[in-house]
Amino acid sequence: MVMINVSGLDVNFPFTPYECQKVYMEHVVQALQMGSNALLESPTGTGKTLCLLCAVLAWRASFVSSLSKSDRGDRACQSLSSGLDHTGGEQGGSSLVTIKSAVDAGDINTTKTGPRIIYTSRTHSQLTQVVRELKRTKYRTKMTVLGSRSQLCIHPEVSKAPTGAQNAMCSQYVANHKCMHKNELDSRKDELVQRVVKTPVDIEDLVRIAGIRGACPYYLARNARESADLILMPYNYVVDSAARDRLDIDWNKDIVIFDEAHNLDSVCMEARSFDLTSHHREACLREIQRIENEPDRMTFGAGTGEQSQVNTELLRNFLQALEGRVKDVEIKAGTYFSGMGDAILRIFDQSSVATGKEKGVLSEVEAARQYLLNDSSLGQYAPGLTALAEALTTASDLEPEILREDFRVCVCIEPEKNDPGTLRQHFPSFNQKGNRTLSLWCMNPAISMNSILRKGVRSILMTSGTLAPLDGTEKEMGIPFQVKLENSHVVGTGQALMTCVPRGPRGVFLNSSYKNRDSEDYLAELGSSIMNFAQVVPEGILVFFSSYNILGKSVSLWRRRAIGEKESLYERLNRRKPIVLEPRDSSSFNAALELHQSNVRDRGGSILLAVCRGKTSEGLDFSDSLARGVIVVGIPYPTLNDPKVSLKRDYLERRRGKRAGSEWYVQNAFRAVNQAVGRAIRHRNDYGAILLCDQRFLDEKSRARFSSWLRPHFSAWNSFGVTQRSLVHFFRSADQAPFTLQRKRDLEERETAENKRMRSKCKVEGFLEAIQQQATVTESKESRAHQGQIKHVQDLLPMIRRELGPDKYKSFFALLRETKRVSTLRKTGKDLHHAQVRTCLRELHCLFGSSENGILILNNLLQFIPSNLKDDYRRFVTGFLLSKVSSGNTGVLGLLKATRMSLGENEYAKFRRHLGELKEIGHDSENQRVREILLGFRETLRGNIPAGQSPGANELLSEWGKYLPSSVRALYVGACSFTEARSIMVLNFAIAKGLVNSITRT
Incomplete structure (x- = not known):
């Protein structure tokens, strides 16, 4: 790490920054010190995410340290006397004494430790990259990442439901305390929240951490936000007012960052818009029909069956009237109808929208929707009523003047393939004019941006590689950006x-x-x-x-x-x-x-x-x-x-x-x-x-x-x-340019460092971390091979060719032909000495050596070995892998491969879950769960490896024992029933020296 000075602020950075990176951080710090908004363009490849994180986290750390209890009152008084405006006007100097930290000290909510950082990007894949960059920094602030149920839910039924139905199903299970994962989270919430916020996590990390304990990742993330100082989320969670309110966050004095913000204007407008299609209106009718068909509707409306009938009739009448208004709009062929935004009130009939204390259609729609969502006998999502409720809410939340100025109504004819039968049934005349979509579109992203400012946030930072022209972007977003930057690139001439x-x-x-x-x-x-x-x-x-x-x-x-x-x-x-x-x-x-x-x-x-x-x-x-x-x-x-x-x-x-x-x-x-x-x-x-x-x-x-x-x-x-x-x-x-040669050196050094890192992971101290590293790698250069998704042997050939080189590649094909010949001889019942099989298969698997890719190829080749040779192949390959482990050539990663080959995929997955849980709960020998896990090792290996197979369960157990921490070594030996003193001596020797000269049997 390098400590650099950025506008009077000490910033820890992973390396000496380039000039454009330092300029970028200076503009970030300037905006935060002034409490202003910033519009920051920096080309892709300049490390803007890393620069942004380091600058913001360094500023926040400095800000928090200045908020000692003894001088909060003085600083608040100083802020009042200075007359500085929250939006950040002209300010002289850049030192922390004159920055806005003093102004805000008296305004910080006492439940916070300082301004919270809300870091948003368009997608979760981009947020995963943010977490990756955060891990490169020295800063370890409390953080979490928010996601949807479709990304985080692990409930066996809810997770498989359509995206739109998941929210309703989840809410129903949680309300009735029928979600075991939510119940498990509630029983150990504080423990898991502290586990999550203390290290940088992404969506996959959340699912893994919660899933190992059987707790709900979705609600874990929501609970963690209360104690997090850095919250990552997609930016529609912030610009959509309904989604923002559901977060239940105090936004006062927070810092909101929009990364990859070149599409933010369109997201802001979409958040305030709706499209009510004929499909939605058809679904509304079906959902009303479901309510009417229920024998007991006591929970709907005012509480009587008669009132329920009146309410459903009211909704049906409203939909029929709405359909009539949409149908009566004159649309010429190949065109569409459009009008000022306040026309939506006339289409909806302004008296139907709830105003003041009056109860209108919106309240009835919400009541009907909640009835369907809460009634376990129906158990179905209400997409039509949900869409209608969102449309009515959007229209009723805005003043008519704003609707007229900044919104447009549009009625478009839909393609014929979307023609729904229910509408034909209920409105026979509708087909005469074609199915139509009723839309209300926001034209001004400033409506969403100003709603964020009204929450009292300290600064809004928008950054991307493509924001220019900045003045045009500022006009489009409709809020002032006092700090602007159009940055240069780190690349030079010739690149x-x-x-x-x-x-x-x-x-x-x-x-x-x-x-x-x-x-x-x-x-x-x-x-x-x-x-x-x-x-x-x-x-x-x-x-x-x-x-x-x-x-x-x-x-x-x-x-x-x-x-x-x-x-x-x-x-x-x-x-x-x-x-x-x-x-x-x-x-x-x-x-x-x-x-x-x-x-x-x-x-x-x-x-x-x-x-x-x-x-x-x-x-x-x-x-x-x-x-x-x-x-x-x-x-x-x-x-x-x-x-x-x-x-x-x-x-x-x-x-x-x-x-x-x-x-x-x-x-x-x-x-x-x-x-x-x-x-x-x-x-x-x-x-x-x-x-x-x-x-x-x-x-x-x-x-x-x-x-x-x-x-x-x-x-x-x-x-x-x-x-x-x-x-x-x-x-x-x-x-042949220097930058290309430097890149080659960087890649070689990275590969060397990775090899060293993986070797060090295989030491006793790094055993659990190595297991976790292996467990979390699901995407790699050979992703399909790693995931066991190779369907044809031809898919492996490019990987084999690179691994073996031209000469050995020819030998490989010769061995394949010999393997086929041996298999044919066995099938014909001819006397075939076991040594011939052994020689053929040994040469095949020894050809690949002990590299990680070689082991990967051996695992994937198993499915293509003739069925009458599979047992021999598995036995020889596993023995080969284990011998490489014993000689210290592959370490724990090779042992994982050997164990996988011995157990098969299903039991191996169970074995890996044991390892993952041991990683999470630690390795205290007094912990009862640790004892259970170690016994699980024994049962999984001994119960699923046939007697007489080489290597056997005891050999694998012995090898695993070499990597266990000393705190549970004796417990492990006891659990695995290594009764012979020689076995224990071999284990201790292996731990001390990192080598085993032979595999001990009991």
């Missing part, structure tokens, strides 16, 4: 090449405008251009299209074969570098990403075809070989005929003038471009080329819209050949 490609190899202009994007000449030229780039750009390439529609049309044309051609353009390109398509379905994205990574690793390259604003362009790390080239196809302007886009432009032009709408429209497109090209350079020693395949990027105004760090790297040539030669020169130079 980035950004060039506009106006023409393809045949001289055809590349232009993806609306008029030209369907041209077959253009699409063919685009494909030829990418083909040429693939011959020059090494390793991985990302190609970003403006939309899935354009991507699909391009691929469709490239797949065609011209008359006389043996291969299509797509086939030639795929042969040059394997092609991966970004799927629209987010559930399939991880598989596509893994395929791109494995192509780069195993086949030397890959082309990932994606879209701007898609998952590939947002927050993912394509460092080094995964993205040596980023190709942008066209400018991703929002779709003009999208009602929301059209209404937003119109809104801005009404509020700020005619140019405001167009500026927002263009700014939105180039922010998406900047986000996409940010995948190219991910760290200080990375390098890559950015190819802008559209002649419109030549325009000076377009170039000015790129992030400031990129502009110096811009170039353009009118000749495709010159562009190609510049790429060749760039990559040849970069391959």
Whole structure:
């Protein structure tokens, strides 16, 4: 760690920061000292998350230390006399004496130890990266991370329910004390909360820590927030007022951070908007029908069956009237209806919305919804009434003037495939005008941002790699940002090449405008251009299209074969570098990403075809070989005929003038471009080329819209050949440049350090930590192999080829043929000496040595060994692994592999749970649970390893005993019934020396 001075504040940093990192921290500290808001742009790869964490945590630590009880009153008086404003006006000096800490000292809620830090990002995967960076720092503040039930629930029934139903089911189980996990948490809440907040945890850590004890991770996170000084959460938890209120947090004087905030404006607007579809309205009718069919409705409405009937009739009448209003809206073919936001009150009928003490439709909808959620005989989610309640609440929470100025109502015709039968049944005339969605859209993100400020927060920090132009972002967000930064990058000359490609190899202009994007000449030229780039750009390439529609049309044309051609353009390109398509379905994205990574690793390259604003362009790390080239196809302007886009432009032009709408429209497109090209350079020693395949990027105004760090790297040539030669020169130079050589050294040092770390983990003192490390690794270079998901032996071949090298790889195939021959001889019943089997299998598994990948391959090869040789194979491989463990070559990780091979997957999972629980509760020999776990070791191994198998249960038990802490060693020996003195001597010798010369049997 390095101690640096940042604006008079001592900050611990993991290494000597670069100038741009120090500048970034200075702006963070400045905003916090002034109690101001900050808008901070810093390019991807500059370590902004690490800088942000160190600066904020250092400031908070200094602030808290200044809040001694003896001077709180003096500081509060000083704040009053200074006349400083909370929003942070002009201030002189930067020392901690004059900063806003003195101003706020008298205002801090006495239940807090200081300002709480609310750190938000768009997704939990991004928050996981924040936790990873936090672990690199010296700061260990109390923290937790909040997530949804879909991410945290471990209840066997609730966790498998649809996302929308989980909240209702969980609430019902908890209210009736029927959730064993919540009950277990309640019985040991303080213990688990303290366990969680003392170390940095992410979602997976929460699930693991709570799950081992059988406690509820979801409510554990919620309970931990009360004592945490740093809370991580997705930023919709903050901008959505309903979600924010459910957190039950005192926001006064807190610091709110929005990381990856380039999409924050759209999230703010979505949080105040709704879309009430015909599907929702159909669901409402079904749910009302369910209530009416219940024989006992005493708990609904005023408490009598008669009143319940009146209430359901009221709701049915309201829905029918609502349907009539929506149906009567005149919509011309191919268009939509829109109006000022207060029109929603007339559509809902203003008298139906609860105002003052009057009871309107909203209260009846809520009562009906709660009846369905609470009635165990129904046990069903109420999606229709929930959507209707949210719509009515959104409309009733806002003043008519705000609705009129900052909201727009829209009625759109839905595609026919969404036509619901229930609406046809109840409203026969509705089909005449098509099914329709009623929407209320917020046009102003300032409504959400100002609602946060009204909570009394000290500062709001917005940061991202793509916020420019900052003045435009400030206007859009609608709150003042007194501190602004458009930061430089850590990369130097020669690490980035950004060039506009106006023409393809045949001289055809590349232009993806609306008029030209369907041209077959253009699409063919685009494909030829990418083909040429693939011959020059090494390793991985990302190609970003403006939309899935354009991507699909391009691929469709490239797949065609011209008359006389043996291969299509797509086939030639795929042969040059394997092609991966970004799927629209987010559930399939991880598989596509893994395929791109494995192509780069195993086949030397890959082309990932994606879209701007898609998952590939947002927050993912394509460092080094995964993205040596980023190709942008066209400018991703929002779709003009999208009602929301059209209404937003119109809104801005009404509020700020005619140019405001167009500026927002263009700014939105180039922010998406900047986000996409940010995948190219991910760290200080990375390098890559950015190819802008559209002649419109030549325009000076377009170039000015790129992030400031990129502009110096811009170039353009009118000749495709010159562009190609510049790429060749760039990559040849970069391959031998100092930054590349330094990166190779860094990776080698990291690999060496990792090997040393894993070896040290295998010492006695590190036994439990090594187990935990192994237990938490579920994603790795060979994720499918690690997870036992290899389905075909061909899937293992690239890994085997890398592990063995060319010569041994040939020997491997020879051994496979011999193994098949031996298996065939056994099947025919011919006399086959056991030594032949032994020799064949021993050579096969000895070929791989004792490396981690070798052991991994041996485990995965088991399923492909002929069934009549599997027992022999398992016996020999396990013996081989155990011998490597005994000689000290693989340590505890190799022992885990041997145990897994001996037990099989199901019993091995049980064994690992024992190890994980031992890690959590410690290793006190007086702890009864420790005794039970050690007995569990014995029962699992001895009860599931057949007698006569080599190695046997006792051998494995002996090996595990070598790594146990001395505090439970004697207890372990007793539990495992090692009665011979020689056995105990061998165990003690192994612990002292770290070596075992033989495996002792009892």
